[in-house]
Amino acid sequence: MLSAYRIEKYSQEFETKTPQEIIEWAVDRFSPYIAMSSSFQTQSMPLLHMATRVYPDLPIFFIDTGYHLWETLMFREKLAAEWSLKIVDLYRASRWDVFVRQRARTLPGEDPNLCCYLHKVQPMQEALRGYKAWISGIRRDQTSVRAKAKFLELQKDGLLKINPLLNWTKADVNRYIEENNLPKHPLYEKGYRSVGCAPCTIAIGVNDDERSGRWAGRGKVECGLHTDMFTKKDLTELSQEFQTEVRD
Numbered sequence: 001m002l003s004a005y006r007i008e009k010y011s012q013e014f015e016t017k018t019p020q021e022i023i024e025w026a027v028d029r030f031s032p033y034i035a036m037s038s039s040f041q042t043q044s045m046p047l048l049h050m051a052t053r054v055y056p057d058l059p060i061f062f063i064d065t066g067y068h069l070w071e072t073l074m075f076r077e078k079l080a081a082e083w084s085l086k087i088v089d090l091y092r093a094s095r096w097d098v099f100v101r102q103r104a105r106t107l108p109g110e111d112p113n114l115c116c117y118l119h120k121v122q123p124m125q126e127a128l129r130g131y132k133a134w135i136s137g138i139r140r141d142q143t144s145v146r147a148k149a150k151f152l153e154l155q156k157d158g159l160l161k162i163n164p165l166l167n168w169t170k171a172d173v174n175r176y177i178e179e180n181n182l183p184k185h186p187l188y189e190k191g192y193r194s195v196g197c198a199p200c201t202i203a204i205g206v207n208d209d210e211r212s213g214r215w216a217g218r219g220k221v222e223c224g225l226h227t228d229m230f231t232k233k234d235l236t237e238l239s240q241e242f243q244t245e246v247r248d
């Protein structure tokens, strides 16, 4: 276990390291207790490409919310086969089945925080139990929340979150994709610059902010995986964030 001091020191050192160097450090230190998450959109390709070249057996968590666009599922399927990815699909806990089925069409619109918590945050929390480190692809230029992130972030339960692409920009991502001839999400050219679940994603213009097509007009910019929501294990701790009253 790294001390808080060492984590802060490495985090500062990583400001000038390449993503590949950070991934190599992480794999060297934490494998096999390390995993990464991917949403299989165009901007996810560089990290997926780099990380699986450093560690081909790296578990790749894909959160299957049940609301994904068909094109995302097909893209994930194609890449899994072509790149021999070790994908682990994550699903909502079955104890929520009745609750969600009764609201399947309305929940994303009526209570997106609760919907994201049940479909994304809880499954990821569960999947990461037993792991020491989690590689994520967030960048500082994406949202105001991500702008404050550090390269290494220790979670309350001891899990270390590693963000190798933090200092990359949209231009860096595009350059890496072109240089390495990486595939793009099938809807990218149709304006889906950032792709999430179908009820919460719209196409945007070429010059629009990359994530402006996510939860557009709902005052939400993050699903909760990269906010305080992820560190809360007890649903009742989060009740203020939900419009729906739920008890775990």
Ligand code: SF4
Binding pocket: 065, 067, 107, 108, 109, 111, 112, 113, 115, 116, 117, 119, 120, 196, 197, 198, 199, 200, 223
């Ligand atoms: S992105 Fe939308 S549909 Fe997907 S889990 Fe969040 S609120 Fe639900």
